[in-house]
Each structure stands twice: as structure tokens, then as C-alpha cells.
Amino acid sequence: MQFADRLNNVETSAIRELFKLLGKPGIISFAGGFPDPALFDVEGIRESTDAVLKNNPGPVLQYGATEGYQPLREGISQHMAGKGATVAPDGLIVTTGSQQALDLIGKTMISPGDKVIMEAPTFLATIQCFRLYGAHVIGAPIDADGVDVDKLEALIAEHKPKLVYLIPSFGNPSGAMLSLERRKRILEIAVRTQTLVVEDDPYGELFFDQAPPPSLLALSDEVPGSREWLAHCGSFSKVLSPGLRVGWLIAPPALLGRATMCKQFSDAHTSNLTQATAAQYLTLNRLPTALAAVRATYAERARVMAARLQAELGDAIAFDAPQGGMFFWARLTGANGKPTHAGDFAKRAIDKLVAFVPGAPFYAHDPDQTTLRLSFATADVAKIEEGIARLGQAL
Amino acid sequence: MQFADRLNNVETSAIRELFKLLGKPGIISFAGGFPDPALFDVEGIRESTDAVLKNNPGPVLQYGATEGYQPLREGISQHMAGKGATVAPDGLIVTTGSQQALDLIGKTMISPGDKVIMEAPTFLATIQCFRLYGAHVIGAPIDADGVDVDKLEALIAEHKPKLVYLIPSFGNPSGAMLSLERRKRILEIAVRTQTLVVEDDPYGELFFDQAPPPSLLALSDEVPGSREWLAHCGSFSKVLSPGLRVGWLIAPPALLGRATMCKQFSDAHTSNLTQATAAQYLTLNRLPTALAAVRATYAERARVMAARLQAELGDAIAFDAPQGGMFFWARLTGANGKPTHAGDFAKRAIDKLVAFVPGAPFYAHDPDQTTLRLSFATADVAKIEEGIARLGQAL
Numbered sequence: 001m002q003f004a005d006r007l008n009n010v011e012t013s014a015i016r017e018l019f020k021l022l023g024k025p026g027i028i029s030f031a032g033g034f035p036d037p038a039l040f041d042v043e044g045i046r047e048s049t050d051a052v053l054k055n056n057p058g059p060v061l062q063y064g065a066t067e068g069y070q071p072l073r074e075g076i077s078q079h080m081a082g083k084g085a086t087v088a089p090d091g092l093i094v095t096t097g098s099q100q101a102l103d104l105i106g107k108t109m110i111s112p113g114d115k116v117i118m119e120a121p122t123f124l125a126t127i128q129c130f131r132l133y134g135a136h137v138i139g140a141p142i143d144a145d146g147v148d149v150d151k152l153e154a155l156i157a158e159h160k161p162k163l164v165y166l167i168p169s170f171g172n173p174s175g176a177m178l179s180l181e182r183r184k185r186i187l188e189i190a191v192r193t194q195t196l197v198v199e200d201d202p203y204g205e206l207f208f209d210q211a212p213p214p215s216l217l218a219l220s221d222e223v224p225g226s227r228e229w230l231a232h233c234g235s236f237s238k239v240l241s242p243g244l245r246v247g248w249l250i251a252p253p254a255l256l257g258r259a260t261m262c263k264q265f266s267d268a269h270t271s272n273l274t275q276a277t278a279a280q281y282l283t284l285n286r287l288p289t290a291l292a293a294v295r296a297t298y299a300e301r302a303r304v305m306a307a308r309l310q311a312e313l314g315d316a317i318a319f320d321a322p323q324g325g326m327f328f329w330a331r332l333t334g335a336n337g338k339p340t341h342a343g344d345f346a347k348r349a350i351d352k353l354v355a356f357v358p359g360a361p362f363y364a365h366d367p368d369q370t371t372l373r374l375s376f377a378t379a380d381v382a383k384i385e386e387g388i389a390r391l392g393q394a395l
Numbered sequence: 396m397q398f399a400d401r402l403n404n405v406e407t408s409a410i411r412e413l414f415k416l417l418g419k420p421g422i423i424s425f426a427g428g429f430p431d432p433a434l435f436d437v438e439g440i441r442e443s444t445d446a447v448l449k450n451n452p453g454p455v456l457q458y459g460a461t462e463g464y465q466p467l468r469e470g471i472s473q474h475m476a477g478k479g480a481t482v483a484p485d486g487l488i489v490t491t492g493s494q495q496a497l498d499l500i501g502k503t504m505i506s507p508g509d510k511v512i513m514e515a516p517t518f519l520a521t522i523q524c525f526r527l528y529g530a531h532v533i534g535a536p537i538d539a540d541g542v543d544v545d546k547l548e549a550l551i552a553e554h555k556p557k558l559v560y561l562i563p564s565f566g567n568p569s570g571a572m573l574s575l576e577r578r579k580r581i582l583e584i585a586v587r588t589q590t591l592v593v594e595d596d597p598y599g600e601l602f603f604d605q606a607p608p609p610s611l612l613a614l615s616d617e618v619p620g621s622r623e624w625l626a627h628c629g630s631f632s633k634v635l636s637p638g639l640r641v642g643w644l645i646a647p648p649a650l651l652g653r654a655t656m657c658k659q660f661s662d663a664h665t666s667n668l669t670q671a672t673a674a675q676y677l678t679l680n681r682l683p684t685a686l687a688a689v690r691a692t693y694a695e696r697a698r699v700m701a702a703r704l705q706a707e708l709g710d711a712i713a714f715d716a717p718q719g720g721m722f723f724w725a726r727l728t729g730a731n732g733k734p735t736h737a738g739d740f741a742k743r744a745i746d747k748l749v750a751f752v753p754g755a756p757f758y759a760h761d762p763d764q765t766t767l768r769l770s771f772a773t774a775d776v777a778k779i780e781e782g783i784a785r786l787g788q789a790l
Contacts, residue, residue: 265498
């Protein structure tokens with residue numbers, strides 16, 4: 001089957017139909033994975049954009065290197081050092097959002113029929129992106145400590161996948177946090193089985209109280225040889241602004257070189273204006289303050305959402321309250337004869353002018369139809385209270 | 396052969412090696428296809444960026460629609476109307492440079508083994524992009540009036556290609572201008588043979604005296620049914636700024652829908668900040684003035700380059716002086732025992748601290764080794780005079 005044929009098979013209809021309904025007047029949406037625009041550091045970004053256009057307009061408005069704007073590569077290198085990971089500026093490329101990093105991995109790594117292991121559930125757009133390249137996606141089970149490493153190891157032995165894709169910190173949609181012990185084991189397994197592990201880390205900095213364990217990338221120094229089997233996707237979308245479309249890919253040199261060549265023919269390079277803006281912003285040292293505000297706001301919203309869900313839906317819903325990230329991952333229990341099918345429940349919720357995403361599309365196969373994802377990032381506390389009350393009515 | 400294997404076969408080494416040498420101190424380069432940054436309307440762009448971040452920061456810094464930022468889609472629709480082409484805002488999508496438009500066409504249209512017809516010579520990155528998707532590229536001969544339509548028609552009949560890719564106005568590298576009569580015939584052939592024609596039009600506005608004939612897109616209204624067999628790639632890279640990475644794709648609804656879905660998993664969407672900046676810039680009505688300056692400057696540089704080439708290289712080089720665009724396409728004649736191999740000549744030129752691109756890589760097959768491409772866009776008149784003098788010495 002060719003790419004064009006696979007395109008016809010992409011299962012986006014349910015979600016796309018849902019998102020069309022989000023335009024309904026008065027709807028409160030917990031559906032998207034959007035940061036709250038009220039938290040964007042507009043002043044810092046404006047100052048940065050203005051500075052680069054004032055001081056360095058030629059290179060900023062000209063064609064640039066496919067690998068990325070060098071001051072930003074240096075800035076990301078320092079940013080990663082602040083999170084305990086050693087990456088030389090030339091050890092990363094800048095991508096048009098981390099979605100492009102995932103696409104370049106798919107494009108360079110996956111041939112039709114190749115097997116790929118991902119958490120079940122995991123980020124919908126990665127499932128679809130890799131499937132477009134013909135991947136056969138196999139789900140690995142998770143619990144509150146992230147992917148089940150024993151089962152992952154068995155799946156790797158059985159399927160010999162082209163790669164394993166993980167969101168170790170505040171997984172989307174699960175919110176799960178991979179434990180330190182499991183992180184180390186995964187690196188050891190990658191080396192032993194010579195399997196590429198792709199670490200996607202858009203949410204790691206959105207913790208409420210306690211920072212996550214070090215990333216696989218940061219831990220790779222402790223596990224000899226593991227860096228050769230590790231790719232890492234990062235992004236400023238959740239901590240600074242998605243509209244800039246600035247992400248990055250860190251990977252072993254051969255893979256990075258191939259991804260760069262693919263990127264050359266995909267979009268030549270990422271906008272220099274947005275890259276230079278991000279680089280300048282990093283030098284202002286405003287990110288820690290901006291991030292502190294994001295964390296505090298999201299923590300409060302998650303606390304309110306947990307309390308209201310318990311008050312309004314009671315036994316009918318079960319969840320682990322998240323400690324960071326953007327999402328509640330919940331399950332309809334069916335207690336007291338209440339509904340158990342999240343897809344049906346989503347339709348009734350839309351009638352009551354509140355939206356969430358049913359969990360099924362986040363599974364590559366064997367979806368759990370009782371699951372649903374609620375974002376607490378975009379709506380403020382008053383909207384969360386009202387929205388969850390409507391959810392209670394819909395139930 | 397899989398994508399990953401095809402990646403190993405991409406012939407970029409010659410050009411990449413050449414471009415590495417461009418960093419040599421004191422080199423004068425006619426090699427790149429870069430606009431002159433001194434001509435960027437920095438003031439207008441700064442004003443635009445500042446306005447959108449001041450007036451509308453939320454949507455500009457947030458995630459956006461894959462299809463594009465709606466005010467820009469409307470702006471491009473009006474911009475195209477100014478060039479005689481009728482396109483509804485929903486009839487186009489914004490892409491991360493027109494390179495992405497080409498990539499999306501390749502991704503959605505080309506399956507391994509599909510045939511694609513392109514001018515010989517044509518834009519190197521399109522050959523490589525389509526080849527990565529497994530295209531078998533067939534070159535159609537050109538003359539000063541653009542592609543030879545009789546031969547193109549015969550090639551279509553013989554090969555039944557998936558698509559025909561053309562740069563009708565100021566072709567890269569040829570500088571050729573497809574005549575009005577040939578444009579109409581190509582649209583008729585597209586309808587009759589049910590063959591998709593992809594019109595790439597980055598240079599059409601860079602004319603010196605006389606505007607090119609209407610684009611295939613603009614002419615499609617006159618040829619019933621032709622719009623169904625026509626895709627059009629546009630870009631602000633050559634008229635405003637490449638660093639913004641804002642291009643667009645106009646295509647029949649089914650193709651546009653598939654391209655949009657592919658884009659969703661390629662980079663989610665193009666930067667809203669750069670899209671909003673471009674949209675705002677269009678409303679300032681500064682583009683006509685900025686373009687007039689670009690045209691006048693490039694016309695002067697082309698005039699000087701033609702005169703100096705004739706004075707310094709005489710009979711040893713042959714070319715048609717371009718009437719717009721960014722390039723001289725020339726041929727080493729071998730007169731008086733002078734060299735005829737442009738690749739060898741390029742190396743000797745580098746020794747004399749002047750660079751150009753040999754023509755061979757612009758051919759998908761059967762390269763003409765005597766050809767070369769010289770850009771007159773980036774270097775100013777003094778540099779052009781000095782650079783061509785060095786070229787004379789190298790000869």
C-alpha cells in the first residue's frame with residue numbers, strides 16, 4: 001500500500017468532527033491541548049522580536065541553514081544543560097515545532113511494514129504520523145509509573161521494532177510519569193537490544209511541585225552506549241508559544257544528518273524570525289519567571305478540576321490527579337448505571353455545551369472506550385467549575 | 396526501494412561541497428538563489444510584527460489552523476487577484492515556504508515508480524524532493540520560450556506521468572519565459588490528457604520591464620476544466636523575505652484536502668507570527684514600492700553582469716540576457732580552446748575567489764556539462780564587476 005492510499009485510512013474523522021463542534025457559541029472546551037494564551041509572555045516575545053529585527057535584520061529575514069539558526073542551537077544547548085542534559089549545538093537541529101521532529105523521524109526511519117512500539121494510550125498525532133509512513137503500531141501497556149518495562153522488553157524481543165516512542169514525563173493523554181528506575185532500565189534495554197528509543201518531552205517542565213526524574217537524554221550519560229540509541233524531541237510550544245513553531249531534534253549523528261537532508265526538502269529551514277526571537281528570548285532570562293506562572297496557574301486549575309470532577313461526577317468517573325502537564329486521563333466506571341462509553345458521553349456533553357476528547361483515538365489498537373481526556377490548561381477556574389458542572393448534568 | 400534507501404542516493408554532494416567553500420574569506424558568490432538582504436523592507440516588516448503582537452497576541456502566539464491563518468489566506472487571495480488569478484481564501488493553504496508546498500505535492504501524489512515530467516533543466520530541490528518519494532523524473536526540453544510543448548505532449552502520451560512540474564516565468568535555472576500561446580496549450584493538454592500540472596511561480600514578479608504573461612492559474616479561467624488539473628505554488632520569499640518561510644499552495648479541493656492532512660502531521664501549521672506578519676504587511680500596501688526597488692536593482696545588476704560577461708569572457712560563454720528573475724543561465728562554448736566543463740571551471744573559479752553553480756545538477760538525467768548558473772541578485776554592482784573579472788582570470 002502506498003502513502004497516498006494510507007492517507008485515506010487515517011482515522012481523524014471522529015476528532016475532526018468533534019473539533020468542528022467546538023465553534024458552537026458558549027461552549028467550554030477541555031478538548032484541545034492548547035496552552036492558555038493569557039500566560040504567554042507577550043512583552044518578552046515582543047521585545048525579542050523587535051530586538052532581532054532592529055539589530056540583525058539581514059540574517060533574520062534571509063534564507064538560513066537547514067540545521068537551524070546557530071544562536072538558537074547554542075541557546076537550546078544551554079537550555080538543555082539547565083535540565084541536566086549535555087548536547088552540543090551541532091548535536092541538535094531546529095524543527096518547525098516538535099511535530100516536524102516526529103515527522104522527520106518517521107520519514108527517515110520507517111518503511112512500510114516496520115513495527116513501532118508506543119505507549120497505549122499515546123499522542124494521537126504521532127500514531128497517525130508514523131502510520132502514514134506505513135508503520136505497524138504496537139501498543140505497550142502503561143500504569144501510573146509510565147510504560148510497563150517488563151512488557152515493553154517482551155514486546156521488543158517479540159517484534160524487533162524499528163523504534164520505541166515514549167512520552168516519559170506527563171504523558172499525553174495519560175499524564176503518567178515514568179519512574180527513575182524504569183527510565184534507567186529502558187536505556188539499558190535500548191543498548192542491549194539495539195533499539196532506537198524516541199523520547200518526546202513537551203510537558204516535562206510543566207510540573208506543579210516536584211520536577212520529573214531526569215529525562216532519558218539526561219540519564220544517557222549514566223548508561224554507556226545508550227546515547228547511540230536515543231532521539232529526543234523538544235519544543236517551546238508549551239512553555240513559551242506554539243505559534244512560533246520552534247522545536248528541536250537531538251539524535252545520533254547519522255540519524256540527525258538524514259533528518260537534516262529530509263528537512264532540506266520539506267521546508268528548507270524553520271523561520272529565522274521565530275528562531276531568532278526564541279534565541280533572543282532565552283538570553284533575557286525571563287523563561288523561569290514565565291514558567292513559574294504557568295506552573296502555578298495550571299496547578300490551581302488541576303486542583304479545581306479534580307475537586308469538581310469528584311463533586312459533580314462522583315463514583316461515575318475514576319482518575320489519578322495529575323502532578324503536571326496539561327491533562328486529566330479519566331475512566332467512566334459505570335457506577336449506578338451511569339454511561340461507560342466516552343464517545344456517546346462526548347456527544348451528550350456537547351449538547352450541554354462542554355467538550356472533551358474520548359480516549360479511543362489515543363490507542364493504536366484495542367481502544368478502551370471508557371476513557372476520556374480533559375485538558376485543564378486552557379480554561380480558567382470559573383470556566384472549569386462551570387464546565388464540570390455541565391459535565392455532571394450531561395451524565 | 397524504501398524512502399530511507401532513496402535518501403542515500405540523493406545527489407547533493409557536489410553542491411554541498413561547493414557551498415562549503417563559499418565560507419572562504421573574500422569570496423564573491425553568484426552561486427546562491429538568495430535575495431539581497433539590503434532590499435528587505437525591514438521597516439515595514441518590523442512595523443507589521445510589532446502591530447500583530449500588540450493588537451492580537453493571543454491568536455498570533457497560539458496554535459493555529461493547519462490550513463493557515465485566515466487573514467493571511469484572505470490577503471493571499473487578494474494578492475493573487477491583483478495578478479489576475481481568482482482564488483477564494485479557502486482555495487489555498489499556507490505552507491512553510493513554497494518548498495513545503497512541493498513536498499506536500501510529492502507526499503500526497505507520488506508513489507515509488509511514478510513518473511514525473513519536469514523541464515530540463517529545472518529547480519534542483521524539486522527534482523530531489525520528488526525523487527525522495529520515488530519519482531522517476533523525465534526531463535522535457537526547453538528553449539527561450541520555455542518548455543517545448545510539442546515534445547511535452549509527446550512525453551505525456553508516452554509516459555502518462557503522475558504530474559508535470561513547470562516554472563513558467565523566469566525558470567530556475569534557465570531564466571526562460573513560457574510564451575502565452577504555450578501556456579494556453581499546456582492547459583488544454585492538461586485537460587485533454589487529464590494530467591496534473593504543477594505551476595511553481597516564485598519569480599514572476601521579479602520582471603525588469605515587461606510583466607510575464609498571466610500565470611497558468613490566471614489563464615485557467617479561459618480553458619474550461621483546466622483548474623481541476625492545476626496546482627500553483629507561490630511564495631513571499633523572493634519579494635518580501637525568505638526568513639518568514641511563508642508560501643502557499645493552490646490546488647483542486649481533493650488534493651488540497653490531502654495536502655492539508657499531510658501538513659497536519661508534518662508541522663501542524665506554519666508559524667502564526669510570520670503568517671500574521673505577512674498578512675499585516677500586505678495591508679500596509681508597501682509591497683508595490685518594495686518590489687519596484689527590487690526590480691530596478693536586479694535589472695541594473697543583470698545589465699552589468701551581461702556587459703561584464705561579454706567583456707571578460709567574450710566568445711567563450713554564451714547566454715540569453717534574462718529579463719527578470721535572479722539568474723543567468725550560460726554555456727561554455729569552448730571557443731579558442733577555452734574550457735567547456737563547468738564543473739572543472741567552477742573549481743578554478745573558487746581558486747580565484749568567485750563562485751557559481753555548474754548546471755549539471757539541474758538536470759534529472761543527461762546533464763549538459765557545459766552549462767552554469769550565475770545569480771545576479773545577491774551581489775551589488777561593484778562585486779559583480781570584480782567577480783566577473785575574476786571569472787575572466789579563471790578562464
